Amino acid sequence: xxxxxxxxxxxxxxxxxxxxxxxxxxxxxxxxxxxxxxxxxxxxxxxxxxxxxxxxxxxxxxxxxxxxxxxxxxxxxxxxxxxxxxxxxxxxxxxxxxxxxxxxxxxxxxxxxxxxxxxxxxxxxxxxxxxxxxxxxxxxxxxxxxxxxxxxxxxxxxxxxxxxxxxxxxxxxxxxxxxxxxxxxxxxxxxxxxxxxxxxxxxxxxxxxxxxxxxxxxxxxxxxxxxxxxxxxxxxxxxxxxxxxxxxxxxxxxxxxxxxxxxxxxxxxxxxxxxxxxxxxxxxxxxxxxxxxxxxxxxxxxxxxxxxxxxxxxxxxxxxxxxxxxxxxxxxxxxxxxxxxxxxxxxxxxxxxxxxxxxxxxxxxxxxxxxxxxxxxxxxx
Ligand SMILES: Cc1cc2nc3c(=O)[nH]c(=O)nc-3n(C[C@H](O)[C@H](O)[C@H](O)COP(=O)(O)OP(=O)(O)OC[C@H]3O[C@@H](n4cnc5c(N)ncnc54)[C@H](O)[C@@H]3O)c2cc1C
Numbered sequence: 001x002x003x004x005x006x007x008x009x010x011x012x013x014x015x016x017x018x019x020x021x022x023x024x025x026x027x028x029x030x031x032x033x034x035x036x037x038x039x040x041x042x043x044x045x046x047x048x049x050x051x052x053x054x055x056x057x058x059x060x061x062x063x064x065x066x067x068x069x070x071x072x073x074x075x076x077x078x079x080x081x082x083x084x085x086x087x088x089x090x091x092x093x094x095x096x097x098x099x100x101x102x103x104x105x106x107x108x109x110x111x112x113x114x115x116x117x118x119x120x121x122x123x124x125x126x127x128x129x130x131x132x133x134x135x136x137x138x139x140x141x142x143x144x145x146x147x148x149x150x151x152x153x154x155x156x157x158x159x160x161x162x163x164x165x166x167x168x169x170x171x172x173x174x175x176x177x178x179x180x181x182x183x184x185x186x187x188x189x190x191x192x193x194x195x196x197x198x199x200x201x202x203x204x205x206x207x208x209x210x211x212x213x214x215x216x217x218x219x220x221x222x223x224x225x226x227x228x229x230x231x232x233x234x235x236x237x238x239x240x241x242x243x244x245x246x247x248x249x250x251x252x253x254x255x256x257x258x259x260x261x262x263x264x265x266x267x268x269x270x271x272x273x274x275x276x277x278x279x280x281x282x283x284x285x286x287x288x289x290x291x292x293x294x295x296x297x298x299x300x301x302x303x304x305x306x307x308x309x310x311x312x313x314x315x316x317x318x319x320x321x322x323x324x325x326x327x328x329x330x331x332x333x334x335x336x337x338x339x340x341x342x343x344x345x346x347x348x349x350x351x352x353x354x355x356x357x358x359x360x361x362x363x364x365x366x367x368x369x370x371x372x373x374x375x376x377x378x379x380x381x
Pocket of ligand 1: 008009010011012013014034035036037043044045046047048079080081082107108109110128129130155158243246274275276277285286287288
């Protein structure tokens with residue numbers, strides 16, 4: 001009998017975990033993946049390319065539905081896990097359903113940070129983390145529109161470049177005296193600034209955000225020096241925070257992220273955490289490192305590596321989307337410092353949750369009651 005393994009989060013780390021399980025522990029687990037976003041897992045790194053109009057949403061999918069079916073995984077997406085009952089070994093979903101587990105993997109990623117300034121919750125203020133954010137940006141963007149992007153790190157620069165590529169008039173606002181100050185020296189940052197300005201992006205350095213202006217909807221950004229930058233869209237790209245709330249509420253040990261040991265186990269040996277939500281030896285990794293999940297140590301780099309697909313760093317015209325698919329920037333492994341799958345193989349089998357999965361999602365490929373939500377029930381391993 002397969003052991004019921006529930007994964008919370010249907011992102012890049014979860015997809016890689018399923019791939020590894022299929023490789024090294026086929027049939028040992030009955031895997032169910034719950035994802036809050038109403039899509040199949042996708043390559044988040046490619047959101048910049050979607051924003052820049054270089055590729056469609058479907059092209060960012062990490063794997064087609066048929067692949068998940070072949071892996072024997074039950075997918076429940078468009079649904080959020082809202083509580084973990086560790087005594088009963090159950091996960092509760094936002095539609096009231098409960099999913100029993102023998103093994104639980106938290107792969108909840110990160111939440112984008114919104115500056116704690118007045119007006120940040122107005123419509124027209126977005127972050128840059130998922131397809132919904134990109135949709136909101138594309139809706140508010142266009143040749144007659146103005147956007148202000150807060151944050152001169154890689155994410156802010158990619159957002160600014162993507163919006164500018166669509167004709168939006170963009171101002172990039174950064175608190176520090178140079179762009180990407182953690183990665184670039186003054187000379188390199190100056191070259192980057194000049195390259196952005198050559199694309200029509202106005203760069204404001206040493207600019208401290210005071211508030212978003214507008215009533216009912218964002219109309220601009222007020223800086224601490226009193227200047228107001230008019231905007232139809234404000235993008236807040238100032239950083240991310242590991243999504244550890246669910247674990248914290250369940251009583252697991254957390255710091256900035258969910259604390260894990262060298263085998264990615266949390267303070268509860270039945271629960272593991274992978275990807276950006278995990279904190280390993282004091283470090284939360286906000287990137288997709290190019291190391292193999294099969295036993296290599298994590299890289300020490302905490303910053304994103306600019307890739308050839310990063311719009312801000314490309315000097316030649318964008319490659320076609322077909323060409324882009326062939327050389328994905330994340331073409332390594334995902335956030336897998338100690339072996340992602342080795343702990344899975346070391347466990348004893350117990351009753352499968354395939355019947356639970358069927359209760360959770362209904363038989364066959366089905367449509368959930370939530371409008372945007374879909375569930376796919378695939379064959380059990
Ligand atoms: C625009 C952009 C560009 C990037 N570029 C690069 C780059 O060039 N290089 C690089 O190395 N990295 C880059 N990154 C970072 C990279 O995408 C992340 O490191 C990676 O996605 C992390 O994977 P993850 O699975 O841990 O988290 P995610 O991919 O964020 O997946 C977590 C998933 O869990 C879901 N979830 C959270 N809580 C719950 C819950 N309670 N119930 C159900 N589901 C839940 C979330 O909705 C999300 O879908 C970029 C990120 C962005 C946004």
